[in-house]
Amino acid sequence: MGGTKDLSRLAKGAMLAVAAILAGATMVAVARVLMGVAPSTYEARQVAVLIHLSSVLPAIPLGLWVLLARKGDATHKLLGRIWAVLMLVAAGSAIFIRTINHGQFSPIHLFVPLVFLALFRAIRAARMGRIAVHKRLMWTLYGAGLLLPGLFAFLPGRLLWNWLML
Numbered sequence: 658m659g660g661t662k663d664l665s666r667l668a669k670g671a672m673l674a675v676a677a678i679l680a681g682a683t684m685v686a687v688a689r690v691l692m693g694v695a696p697s698t699y700e701a702r703q704v705a706v707l708i709h710l711s712s713v714l715p716a717i718p719l720g721l722w723v724l725l726a727r728k729g730d731a732t733h734k735l736l737g738r739i740w741a742v743l744m745l746v747a748a749g750s751a752i753f754i755r756t757i758n759h760g761q762f763s764p765i766h767l768f769v770p771l772v773f774l775a776l777f778r779a780i781r782a783a784r785m786g787r788i789a790v791h792k793r794l795m796w797t798l799y800g801a802g803l804l805l806p807g808l809f810a811f812l813p814g815r816l817l818w819n820w821l822m823l
Contacts, residue, residue: 664796672800673721679807680717683710686820695820705753706816712746713807719743720799728792737795741776744802748772751806757815765809772802 664672687710689695700706720743723736748769757763779794810817 663792669725672796672804673725675804675808676717676721679804679811680714682811682821683714683717683807683817686817687714690820696823698816698819700754700756700816701820703754703756705750709747709750709754712743712750713803716740716743716747716803717807720803724796724799728788741780744772744776744798747803765806768802768806772798775802 686695690697690701719736720740723733723740726736727733751766751769755761755763755766775794775798779791779798782788782790782794809815811821812818813822
């Protein structure tokens with residue numbers, strides 16, 4: 658995926674499948690809490706969790722749309738900026754979600770600086786006209802900064818697992 662080479666159709670299809678599963682599972686988990694089916698937890702009332710989920714849920718389909726749709730026009734730039742803000746809000750709010758590790762940061766928090774750094778580098782690359790680098794960084798950010806931590810959030814014992822499975 659270096660240089661100007663694009664992601665393969667298989668890789669794009671895999672990201673689409675993971676994004677659909679992740680978005681669907683998250684919506685079901687949140688719906689279960691809202692309907693009173695899942696156990697009511699302290700985390701469901703935390704502002705940071707609400708902000709985080711409110712930014713992550715639209716970031717999943719929007720990010721994929723921006724990555725797969727036509728590039729370079731005003732719509733791409735506008736939706737890309739909205740997605741970048743959603744990612745910044747998601748990463749920023751994640752800093753305040755620390756219930757799993759006795760109030761301390763957990764390994765999933767390693768994705769926070771990754772998001773900030775990748776977003777900074779991707780925007781800088783686009784502004785410098787290094788579009789191939791921008792594209793590679795945005796795909797990496799989508800996969801490693803959004804989908805991967807989203808999958809980790811569904812590990813047994815984590816909040817979304819509990820909301821979905823209990």
